[in-house]
Amino acid sequence: MTxxxxxxxxxxxxxIAVRGMSQQIHLMSYYTDNIAYADVPGYxxxxxxxxxxxxxxxxxxxxxxxxxxxxxxxxTLRPLDLALNTKGYFQKLQADGRIELTRDGRMRxxxxxxLMSTDNLPILSREGKPIRFPVIPDKLENIRINPEGVIEVLxxxxxxxxxxxxxxxxxxxxxxxxxxxxxQGHIEASNVFLHEEFVAIVGxxxxxxxNRQMFLTHSQVLSRLIQEMGRAQ
Numbered sequence: 001m002t003x004x005x006x007x008x009x010x011x012x013x014x015x016i017a018v019r020g021m022s023q024q025i026h027l028m029s030y031y032t033d034n035i036a037y038a039d040v041p042g043y044x045x046x047x048x049x050x051x052x053x054x055x056x057x058x059x060x061x062x063x064x065x066x067x068x069x070x071x072x073x074x075x076t077l078r079p080l081d082l083a084l085n086t087k088g089y090f091q092k093l094q095a096d097g098r099i100e101l102t103r104d105g106r107m108r109x110x111x112x113x114x115l116m117s118t119d120n121l122p123i124l125s126r127e128g129k130p131i132r133f134p135v136i137p138d139k140l141e142n143i144r145i146n147p148e149g150v151i152e153v154l155x156x157x158x159x160x161x162x163x164x165x166x167x168x169x170x171x172x173x174x175x176x177x178x179x180x181x182x183x184q185g186h187i188e189a190s191n192v193f194l195h196e197e198f199v200a201i202v203g204x205x206x207x208x209x210x211n212r213q214m215f216l217t218h219s220q221v222l223s224r225l226i227q228e229m230g231r232a233q
Contacts, residue, residue: 020211023050026062027204034197042103043190044068045197068172071103071191073183079140080107080115083188085181088169092121093130101170103188109136115151126168126176133164145184 030048037043045067073083082090082105089101106118113133115123122130126149133153137143142154149167154160169180 017211017214020214021208023062024204024208024211028201028208030064031197031201031204034192035194038190038192038194038197040104040190041106041187042071043192044071044103045190045192066172067191069191070188072189073186074189075185076187077185079143079145079185080109081105081185081187082107082145082167083183083186084169085183086179088171088177088180090117091124091128091168091170092117092119093124094121099124099170099174101172101174105187109133109140111136124168125165127165128168131165131167134162145182147181147183149180149182 027048027050030046034045046064047067049063049065068087070085070087073085084090084103084105089103090105092100092102094100100121102117104118107123108116108118110116110120113136115131115133117123125131131151135153135155137153138156142156144152144154144161145167146152149169151164151167152161153164155162167182169177169182171177
């Protein structure tokens with residue numbers, strides 16, 4: 001093949017087919033991950049993006065972005081279940097000091113009164129510190145969390161409330177945001193729609209099959225050519 005500028009280009013069709021199959025497998029992995037995590041609260045679906053010259057780059061031509069749209073929010077009536085009705089993330093402090101962002105708002109109190117995630121990581125306040133209750137309430141129903149993320153705990157004897165802290169909500173780049181709407185007693189489902197993922201996976205699957213057939217066809221042609229050359233000798 002001669003390209004513009006009199007540059008001659010030639011590539012083995014089998015190599016093209018192999019790259020095509022690896023690319024389609026890579027694409028399908030994103031859709032299968034979305035299907036696998038569809039039931040995880042707060043999970044954001046991964047959207048694969050294919051760059052130009054994908055047929056020459058293979059799986060390196062595939063990148064991914066997060067779908068940041070808000071999933072369906074449903075009522076659980078559990079006081080420490082929290083959902084974000086806006087874009088943004090809760091912040092969890094990992095053991096090595098790194099901050100992990102999540103939209104999974106299923107929380108609990110440990111024996112020290114620290115607000116924890118389901119995977120036992122402290123939830124951070126706007127000040128960047130773990131949120132710790134001065135007194136662990138007898139009933140979780142005595143905890144109130146307003147839409148701004150401010151946590152208050154009711155003292156049933158004194159009939160007064162005490163501010164515990166404010167949950168820090170971060171944007172995708174990790175900076176704090178003031179545009180928050182925290183829903184207490186609710187959980188956000190993933191924003192995955194299974195029927196869309198099953199439809200989206202059809203295209204890569206068929207392209208994989210086409211590349212596989214091209215590989216097999218050229219492999220058979222090459223095998224016959226080698227056999228004919230052997231007979232000629």
